[in-house]
Amino acid sequence: MSLPYGRAFNFSAGPSCLPIEVLEEAKEQLLNYKGTGVSVMEMSHRSKPYEQIIGEAEQDLRTLLGVPEGYKVLFLQGGASLHFSMIPMSFLPEGASADYIVTGSWGKKAVEAAKMVGSANVVYDAKATNYDRTPKLAEVAATPGAAYIHFTSNETIQGVDFFEDPSTPGDWVCDMSSDILSRPVDVSRYAMIYAGAQKNMGPAGAVAVIVSDAFLDKAPASTHPMLDYRLQAENGSMYNTPPCWTVYICGLVYKWLLKTGGLEARAEINRRKAQVIYDAIDGSGGFYKGHAQPANRSWMNLTFTLPDDDTTARFIAEAKANGLAELKGHRSVGGCRASVYNAFPEEGCRVLADFMTDFAQRA
Numbered sequence: 001m002s003l004p005y006g007r008a009f010n011f012s013a014g015p016s017c018l019p020i021e022v023l024e025e026a027k028e029q030l031l032n033y034k035g036t037g038v039s040v041m042e043m044s045h046r047s048k049p050y051e052q053i054i055g056e057a058e059q060d061l062r063t064l065l066g067v068p069e070g071y072k073v074l075f076l077q078g079g080a081s082l083h084f085s086m087i088p089m090s091f092l093p094e095g096a097s098a099d100y101i102v103t104g105s106w107g108k109k110a111v112e113a114a115k116m117v118g119s120a121n122v123v124y125d126a127k128a129t130n131y132d133r134t135p136k137l138a139e140v141a142a143t144p145g146a147a148y149i150h151f152t153s154n155e156t157i158q159g160v161d162f163f164e165d166p167s168t169p170g171d172w173v174c175d176m177s178s179d180i181l182s183r184p185v186d187v188s189r190y191a192m193i194y195a196g197a198q199k200n201m202g203p204a205g206a207v208a209v210i211v212s213d214a215f216l217d218k219a220p221a222s223t224h225p226m227l228d229y230r231l232q233a234e235n236g237s238m239y240n241t242p243p244c245w246t247v248y249i250c251g252l253v254y255k256w257l258l259k260t261g262g263l264e265a266r267a268e269i270n271r272r273k274a275q276v277i278y279d280a281i282d283g284s285g286g287f288y289k290g291h292a293q294p295a296n297r298s299w300m301n302l303t304f305t306l307p308d309d310d311t312t313a314r315f316i317a318e319a320k321a322n323g324l325a326e327l328k329g330h331r332s333v334g335g336c337r338a339s340v341y342n343a344f345p346e347e348g349c350r351v352l353a354d355f356m357t358d359f360a361q362r363a
């Protein structure tokens with residue numbers, strides 16, 4: 001169970017592991033990118049080679065997600081967190097209100113930011129059950145005339161996923177930071193999708209924004225330039241210097257995904273990877289308890305608890321000594337979290353499941 005270069009099975013929730021093939025390619029191109037004599041970190045973003053890098057990244061992301069005509073695909077900055085503010089600043093005009101579905105920590109932060117801009121209604125909140133589930137999107141009573149409806153497809157900290165696209169009318173806005181590219185989605189159902197790079201796409205520093213032209217038309221004619229989606233779109237994500245290196249690595253990850261069968265194939269692998277670990281949880285006679293309700297169990301962030309804090313600490317330390325790194329749960333939830341994004345090797349899921357079963361028997 002040893003990985004090349006002495007690397008660990010890295011369950012980090014983000015920034016998280018990258019495909020070894022991508023790291024090797026970046027390493028090979030590091031000092032002299034395709035004969036340009038410079039690295040991607042050292043070239044002008046207005047140069048021909050860089051235009052090709054960002055252009056191909058955009059095109060490959062469009063292909064992977066099946067983005068229809070009439071959508072802009074942008075690479076912006078500020079993390080998903082900045083977009084918690086930019087979205088209401090652009091799309092929540094005075095006198096209107098926006099709806100927020102809150103199924104965990106990130107959705108909560110999104111609505112808090114919106115409330116600083118204007119009127120935001122929480123139309124569903126899973127707080128009563130400690131954020132262990134999602135509603136069916138069609139059953140959420142949206143406010144008539146809402147400027148948009150926001151939800152978080154996968155709550156990274158709690159490990160709950162909707163596993164559905166919206167099917168009812170309305171301008172749906174989705175934070176897909178931690179499950180984008182983990183399975184196919186129907187982009188046409190959304191007004192806007194955004195996702196920070198550092199969970200399932202690349203290093204930190206970029207946010208992919210997929211926004212329909214019709215929705216973009218609702219943004220104010222002008223606002224602070226760096227907070228202006230319209231201006232960013234008009235400038236092809238290059239109003240200012242883009243996060244060049246991050247976009248480059250994301251582009252390599254998109255090519256890796258395309259080469260390995262795209263999102264249909266990826267969904268099958270992700271389902272299998274998660275199942276092995278959930279089976280270890282469910283087969284432990286109650287030693288491990290999954291946090292999420294079975295129907296909402298994330299394929300990306302698998303959250304579970306052990307009988308007590310001491311046992312949890314021992315589990316995490318022993319796992320680490322066995323090359324299974326970063327299993328500690330987020331401080332707000334406790335217990336353990338195994339993040340197994342696209343790049344996390346399937347073998348590591350089996351190794352963790354075996355370790356869990358063995359640990360439970362010895363404990």
Ligand SMILES: *Cc1c(COP(=O)(O)O)cnc(C)c1O
Binds near residue numbers: 014078082152175177
């Ligand atoms: C990580 C994460 C964020 C925050 O991303 P930053 O890049 O730190 O701003 C927001 N939403 C979700 C779902 C996340 O997983």
